[in-house]
Amino acid sequence: FLLARRSLPADAPTERASRFDCAGALLLALTLSAYALAMTLGRGRFGPQNLAWLLAAAVGVSAFLRVEARGAAPLVRIDMLRDPALGGPLIAAALVATVMMGTLVVGPFHLSRALGLDAMGAGLAMSMGPAISMLAGVPAGRLADRFGADRVSLAGLAAMLAGAALLAALPASLGIAGYLAPLAALTVGYALFQAANNTLVMAGQPADRxxxxxxxxxxxxxxxxxxxxxxxG
Known part of the structure; x- marks a missing residue:
């Protein structure tokens, strides 16, 4: 915060920036809370309570879209979401994150139960993913700039597909190598996709958006x- 306050240039005040969409922000917060509860209550079993929260989230989405369409200074402009150049990459980001979270959830169980690692060993094995992601971020961005975001995004998705398939198919008899090699491919693919997808989304946006x-x-x-x-789960 201090670095940003000191180093970043201040934006010129605008009429839109002077107002805040309180109704939209409140509806969005309630909708996201309802969806989170629908996904987490029940300890892995989907029942009437989960369905009720999911319906509440659906009603919240409908109300949010209606409020945003009529608001003078909406939090989210609905016409933006209709743009395939924005909507497609946003959906792709959500789907890719779903896959990545799946590997994170199943990882500890596989490492401890199938491979017999203790808590420290499992944690060290799983830490390879964030380490690769940290190291691959800058090269992935440069590749997206050099070869085009579309190509790098597809390459990243292909690497993720290969890593996920290997993670599911390789036998436990291969030991820790049978987990780390697919995880490396999956994480490199994720880094490539993230850099390219972010470039696709952000490059065509005006500064105020x-x-x-x-x-x-x-x-x-x-x-x-x-x-x-x-x-x-």
């Missing part, structure tokens, strides 16, 4: 993470 679009990307990823954890 980039903060909003960045927030929508994070929202899509978080929805995918919640859905992946709940579905695999």
């Amino acid at each position: 980039r903060g909003l679009v960045s927030g929508l990307l994070n929202l899509a990823r978080n929805l995918g993470l919640v859905t992946g954890a709940a579905a695999l």
Whole structure:
């Protein structure tokens, strides 16, 4: 916060920025809360309570879209979501995050029960994913700039598909190598996809929408993470 306050240039105040969509923000918060409860209550079993929260989330989405369509200064402009150049990448980000969260949920059980690792060994094995993601981020961005975001995005999805297939198909007799090799392919693919997908979404946005679009990307990823954890659980 201090670095941003000191280093970033201040935006010129605008009429739209002077107002805040309180109704839209409240509806969005309630809708997301209802969806999170629908995905997490029941300890892995989907029952009437989960269905009720899911219906509440659906009603919340409908009310949010109606409020945003009529608002003078909406939190999210509905016409933006109709744009395939934005809507497609947002859906892809959510689906990819769902897959990644699935691997994170199943990983500890596979490492401890199938491979017999203790808690520390399982944690060290799983830490390879974040380490690869950290190291692959900058090269992935450069590849997206050099070869085009579309190509790199497809390459990332192909690597993720190969990693997920190997993770499911390789026998436990291969030991830790049979887990780490597919995880490496999956994580590299995720890094490639993230860099390219973010470039696709952000490159065509005007300056006054980039903060909003960045927030929508994070929202899509978080929805995918919640859905992946709940579905695999």
